[in-house]
Amino acid sequence: MDRPAPLADRLRPRTLEEVVGQDHLVGPQGTLSRMLARGSLASLILWGPPGVGKTTIARLLAERAGLHFVQLSAVFSGVADLKRAFEQAAQRRAEGQGTLLFIDEIHRFNRAQQDGFLPVVENGTVTLVGATTENPSFALIGALLSRCQVLVLRRLVRLASEDIGLADPQALVQAMTAWQVYERLGSPEGELAIAQCVVYLATAPKSNALYKALGAAQGAARGTGSLMPPAHILNAPTKMMQQLGYGAGYAYDHETEDAFSGQNYFPDGMERRQFYTPPERGFEREVAKRLAYWSKLRQNRASQEPTP
Numbered sequence: 155m156d157r158p159a160p161l162a163d164r165l166r167p168r169t170l171e172e173v174v175g176q177d178h179l180v181g182p183q184g185t186l187s188r189m190l191a192r193g194s195l196a197s198l199i200l201w202g203p204p205g206v207g208k209t210t211i212a213r214l215l216a217e218r219a220g221l222h223f224v225q226l227s228a229v230f231s232g233v234a235d236l237k238r239a240f241e242q243a244a245q246r247r248a249e250g251q252g253t254l255l256f257i258d259e260i261h262r263f264n265r266a267q268q269d270g271f272l273p274v275v276e277n278g279t280v281t282l283v284g285a286t287t288e289n290p291s292f293a294l295i296g297a298l299l300s301r302c303q304v305l306v307l308r309r310l311v312r313l314a315s316e317d318i319g320l321a322d323p324q325a326l327v328q329a330m331t332a333w334q335v336y337e338r339l340g341s342p343e344g345e346l347a348i349a350q351c352v353v354y355l356a357t358a359p360k361s362n363a364l365y366k367a368l369g370a371a372q373g374a375a376r377g378t379g380s381l382m383p384p385a386h387i388l389n390a391p392t393k394m395m396q397q398l399g400y401g402a403g404y405a406y407d408h409e410t411e412d413a414f415s416g417q418n419y420f421p422d423g424m425e426r427r428q429f430y431t432p433p434e435r436g437f438e439r440e441v442a443k444r445l446a447y448w449s450k451l452r453q454n455r456a457s458q459e460p461t462p
Contacts, residue, residue: 166210167207167210167214168214169214170186170187170211170214170215170218173207173210173211173214176206176207176211176307176309178312179211179305179307180211185303185305186211186215186305190215190218190219195215195219195221195254195281196281196302196303197275197280197281197282197283197301197302197303198282198283198284198302198303198304198305199260199283199284199285199286199290199294199299199302199303199304199305200212200283200284200285200286200305200307201286201287201288201289201290201304201305201306201307202287202306202307202309203287203307203333203336203337204287204336206307206309207307208258208285208307209225209256209258209285211307212225212254212256212283212285213225213256215254215283216254216256219252219254219281220252221251221252221253221254221281222243222246222251222252222253222254223254223256224239224242224243224253224254224255224256224280225256225258226239226255226256226257226258227257227258227259228257228258228259228260228261228262228263228267229258229259229262231257232267233267233270236267236270236271237270239255239280240270240274240279240280243255243274243279243280244274244279247278247279252278252281253279253280253281254280254281254283255280255281255282255283256283256284256285257282257283257284257285258285259285259286259287260284260285260286260294261286261287261288261290261293261294265295268294268295268297268298269295269297269298271298272297272298272301275298275301275302276301282302284302287337290304310329310332310333310348310351310352310355311326311329311330311333313325313329313355314326314328314329314355315364315365316362316365317360317361317362317365318355318358318359318360318361319361319362319363319364319365319438320361320363320364320432320436320437320438320441321358321359321360321361321363321432321433321435321436321437321438322358322359322436322437323437324354325354325355325358328350328351328354328355329351329355331347331351332347332348332350332351335347336348358436359435359436359437359438360435361432361433361435361436361438363430363431363432363433363438364430367429367430367431368429370427370429371429374424374427374429378421378423378424381421381422381423381424382421382422383419383421383422384418384419384420384421384422385398385399385400385401385402385422386399386401386402386403386404386417387401387404387417387419388400388401389401390402404417405417412451414448414451416448416451416452416455416456428445430445432445
């Protein structure tokens with residue numbers, strides 16, 4: 155007779171499609187979904203708070219990709235455990251079987267231990283999936299980061315930016331604070347902070363204007379390439395740069411009427427565009443008023459300029 159499993163284990167998703175709240179990774183157009191469709195699963199670092207599904211996703215990735223799943227924890231494993239895992243993975247590879255090596259709390263490995271992953275990741279002995287609650291930029295060595303793709307699962311935080319944004323700037327503050335409280339208090343005390351955050355985000359005014367603006371700006375950057383900023387906004391620390399016209403005609407906003415010069419800062423050869431269009435909701439109503447005011451000032455000053 156099977157022993158009863160913990161409720162959390164019984165409720166774990168059995169397929170990637172059952173994973174909730176990570177559509178940017180496992181949704182139809184998610185990063186991991188596209189990797190699997192191409193048959194090219196890269197080594198990964200899954201970064202996010204406890205309980206967002208890092209371990210579950212790693213296990214399901216191995217199953218979907220047809221890889222042997224090996225799980226180690228950096229808290230309880232040492233160099234000998236890693237060496238054994240690498241040797242066994244090499245043997246499986248020789249027999250035609252790939253290995254997904256999942257390392258929980260990978261940031262707890264020291265620099266020398268992290269260096270040990272480099273050759274087996276480079277030569278394909280293992281597909282590494284590391285899970286961390288710490289910022290990988292600080293917790294992991296650059297050489298390892300350069301060989302892995304960092305994916306963020308940070309969902310309440312993402313919701314605060316993507317679905318609320320500047321409609322309520324405090325949403326992101328609430329999400330980050332709840333994360334910090336949970337890290338400091340743990341469960342169950344920290345769960346109240348998470349609940350507070352969920353209610354705050356659920357009742358906040360919603361707007362994806364910032365999300366859309368970022369996409370539009372990135373699209374414009376890809377379309378126009380690396381254009382130079384206008385010369386008048388460039389610093390001119392040398393005589394040669396001054397002779398080339400750098401900084402010529404620059405208007406210092408604080409020395410102009412209304413502390414707004416209205417100068418064009420778009421690159422030469424690129425028309426002024428408005429990427430961000432805030433709706434009349436929440437705090438973005440105030441942002442829209444500011445943008446409209448500045449637009450009016452810019453138009454008035456343009457009409458007063460002498461015609462060449």
